[in-house]
Amino acid sequence: MSTIDRRGFIRSAGGLALALGAGVGVGACATPVGRAAPGRVVVIGGGFGGATAAKYLKKWEPRLEVTLVERNQNFVSCPISNLVLAGVKRIEDITLAYDGLARYGVRLVRDEAVAIDVDKREVRLAKGDPLPWDRLVVAPGIDFLYEQIPGLNNADARQQVLHAWKAGAQTVALRKRLEELPDGGVFAISIPKAPYRCPPGPYERASVVAHYFKQHKPRSKVLILDGNPEITSKKALFLQAWEERYKGIIEYRPDSVLQDFDVRANVGKFEFESVRAELFNVIPPQRSGLIASPFANVGGRWAGVDFRSFESTAVPGVHLIGDAIATAPGMPKSGFMANNHAKVAADAVIASLTGLEPNPTPIIANTCYSFVSDRDVVHVASIHKFDTQENTLLPVKGAGGLSAVANDLEGKYALAWARNIWADALT
Amino acid sequence: MPIATRALAALAAAAALALPFSVQAAPDDRPVRVWAAACAACHGTDGHAQAGMTSLAGRNADELYTLLIEFKRDVRPATVMHQHAKGYTDEELQRLAQWFAAQAKR
């Protein structure tokens, strides 16, 4: 077994090993300067949560050895990806490099984490050697529960019916199909039951695609088939925007849980009806990214955490952040939240490895901006404070709220927010 | 001096140069560093914003605190800051203002 105090070297970003004298245990040294690396942290997943965690771990405790495992070449942002579907932005505008993390000394491993051995404390990779850890941060985002839609539960079907709920190739492919859609064709969006990634995201998508149709395919329609009983976020603001801007273009149907799909006929099957559309976008029901399975102790889907530290309630020494967790009351699955989880987790990991007390009073925040056209935006905001009685993060009463009405000033802020959070995670 | 020790000594020196509020100097100021990090999602790491958003780093603490209190009391109009400021006690806002004031300007 590898323990921290048996290790006697720091590996610098360039791979240079420096002897610093073995046998220095955690908390054994009075001065923080000049002692051996207090621990090795592996972060799985370089998205909004994981990239931020890796950066802040090194920024706040440069002596840590931090390895970030990410399967994708680039960071492709889901936020703003709906504008790519609408033809307002290009995929290049939401694609960012991982280079910036090297400046902090984060070691980037481009590989797939295939298994986590919690007894041996190592992460197994598809290609490379296993990575040992003293603390593990798991931030894999979501995976899809295609087994709940039998007709889509095979690779061929999934190529044909796109989700575009992880930004990248699917975003580009769905944009292409929207362009190819004949004027008059129906674009149907199937929304899963909550909880899912980005509650307002599907309604934003419907809005900006309707904006595109209004400009380029005036006879086309957007049909929203919502698995929920009502719009799950910013309801009044979306309804107002649709009434004022997209009357006769957007049609909304609640309580429409997709039960099966006929790929050949392009027909979605719901409890009371079957719906055919020229172009179907199925956002499937979701769970924590598969690699988080050993920690998915809430409904078998999401990972339960202690909200002071984001440490797993299933396995000590492992922290989960981002969309993969079972969220606290009123907390959305958002990139903003994932970024904020990451910082609380980074602080807790550092505290645990350096013998400090965990932060007793985390306060985190969220603002989700949604475009309702190419430039007008609505927001929802909330502040979440740790409540010692309820033992969870709770939204602060009387704080947070919504935009009064869609406006273009917040359109500018939404784009500025994206630039800032991308930089905060990656540079 | 070994390379790693030298780098760490340089870091410690940089931390010592910062204003007395600096959380790097006092481990028990860690909580406010983590609160402030939440603001970074819009206002940039340590309050160094990208284009289109306001930087907070190195601004006068009293000025920042006054702004936050004006947002909180709905005296100063805002799109979203009035909603965020209400999530914090006056004391928390003061500590946040001091923390951002203590960050080096760029």
Ligand SMILES: Cc1cc2nc3c(=O)[nH]c(=O)nc-3n(C[C@H](O)[C@H](O)[C@H](O)COP(=O)(O)OP(=O)(O)OC[C@H]3O[C@@H](n4cnc5c(N)ncnc54)[C@H](O)[C@@H]3O)c2cc1C
């Ligand atoms: C259309 C759309 C619009 C959105 N708009 C907004 C918005 O405006 N504001 C907002 O705050 N949020 C928004 N979101 C939500 C936001 O994208 C997510 O909440 C956020 O990405 C969650 O971060 P995460 O780190 O948990 O997951 P991700 O960002 O998905 O990162 C997970 C990473 O882990 C990697 N990974 C997973 N498993 C492995 C493995 N086994 N090995 C190696 N790597 C692995 C993945 O490749 C990925 O890079 C939107 C989402 C969508 C779909």
